[in-house]
Amino acid sequence: KRMGIALVGLGGYAGGQLAPALQQTKNCYLAGLVTGTPSKAEAWGKKYNIPQKNIYNYQNFDEIAKNPDIDIVYIVLPVSMHKEFTIRAAQAGKHVICEKPMALNAAECREMIAACKKANRLLSIGYRLHFEPHTLEVMRLGQKKVLGKVTEIDNGNGFTYRGDPNAWRLKKALAGGGGLMDMGIYAIQGARYTLGEEPIAVKATQEKTRPDFFKEVDETIYWELKFPGGAKSTGKSSYNNDWGYLHAKAEHGTFELEPAYGYGGLDGKVNDKPMNILNINQQAAQMDDFATCVRLKKQSRVPGEEGLKDMKVVDAIYRSLDSGKWENV
Ligand code: NAD
Numbered sequence: 001k002r003m004g005i006a007l008v009g010l011g012g013y014a015g016g017q018l019a020p021a022l023q024q025t026k027n028c029y030l031a032g033l034v035t036g037t038p039s040k041a042e043a044w045g046k047k048y049n050i051p052q053k054n055i056y057n058y059q060n061f062d063e064i065a066k067n068p069d070i071d072i073v074y075i076v077l078p079v080s081m082h083k084e085f086t087i088r089a090a091q092a093g094k095h096v097i098c099e100k101p102m103a104l105n106a107a108e109c110r111e112m113i114a115a116c117k118k119a120n121r122l123l124s125i126g127y128r129l130h131f132e133p134h135t136l137e138v139m140r141l142g143q144k145k146v147l148g149k150v151t152e153i154d155n156g157n158g159f160t161y162r163g164d165p166n167a168w169r170l171k172k173a174l175a176g177g178g179g180l181m182d183m184g185i186y187a188i189q190g191a192r193y194t195l196g197e198e199p200i201a202v203k204a205t206q207e208k209t210r211p212d213f214f215k216e217v218d219e220t221i222y223w224e225l226k227f228p229g230g231a232k233s234t235g236k237s238s239y240n241n242d243w244g245y246l247h248a249k250a251e252h253g254t255f256e257l258e259p260a261y262g263y264g265g266l267d268g269k270v271n272d273k274p275m276n277i278l279n280i281n282q283q284a285a286q287m288d289d290f291a292t293c294v295r296l297k298k299q300s301r302v303p304g305e306e307g308l309k310d311m312k313v314v315d316a317i318y319r320s321l322d323s324g325k326w327e328n329v
Pocket of ligand 1: 009010011012013014036075076077078079099100101126127128168174182263
């Protein structure tokens, strides 16, 4: 059976990427919608041929429990709403994909993991790059020490924010933070999956060149991570710089990705020679994999625990900005 997915929150990512990807998936399909905006319910329902009985709003969402068409709920809301809707979905008996960053902080992530475990439902985070071939190659090169042990990683992710100054991404209560939560999480992941190790401590500094715009959230953050294997790891995130690269230096060579984190096509080099790897639809691969996990009752390769690991680093980076010191993860 193809698994039915309901998208919760019909904003930019759901409309621009996930719904189109669900037209290409083989193991799952777009079966339901959850939105607070009646006009979107109507337009999307027509466009994607979704029956009225599979369309919910945030108030009647829990009735989804009675709907056998929906196997998986995919949460694509502002970060502050991730915990509530993950827990409500699991309690309604649905498996859950929750977008990154998983939640406002690590404590919320733990609650979400516990709730899904208690409801005996699978939880996965929208880490599409774990299904992306250039990224899988970087994981192989780094983790299998193909060019020897990785000794240095430098990476960064960011874009120049020019959007609505009232958007949720600029409100601390809704977003949790700024460029670090939204973009930096990929660079933290990049270091973790290149090394196949968990960082033990972090030291961070920040810079704000547009303080009037980024009143509540961070603009640009620079950090250094301490890994048990001793690799030197520097990273950065921004809402004011167009970054998206990963450079790794190993004992016997180098490898890199640029772009490293987007979904418009990645590119990479090993020892300065092109990787020549084809790009795929990352979101389709990610959702198809989770549908298979649900069918086989098997934990996703990007479970809630993976989101928690990143949020522990994010929390430590914010603590380091406050203390000015190294903070344990
Ligand atoms: P968006 O602003 O375009 O969409 C958010 C949706 O939530 C909108 O439909 C909005 O109507 C709805 N919403 C409900 N309550 C709201 C409230 N109180 N305030 C604001 N909006 C509210 O955002 P987006 O870019 O689609 O991001 C949604 C989630 O997806 C975020 O967690 C984001 O980090 C994630 N995302 C992931 C990727 C990726 O590549 N994995 C890319 C983009 C976004």
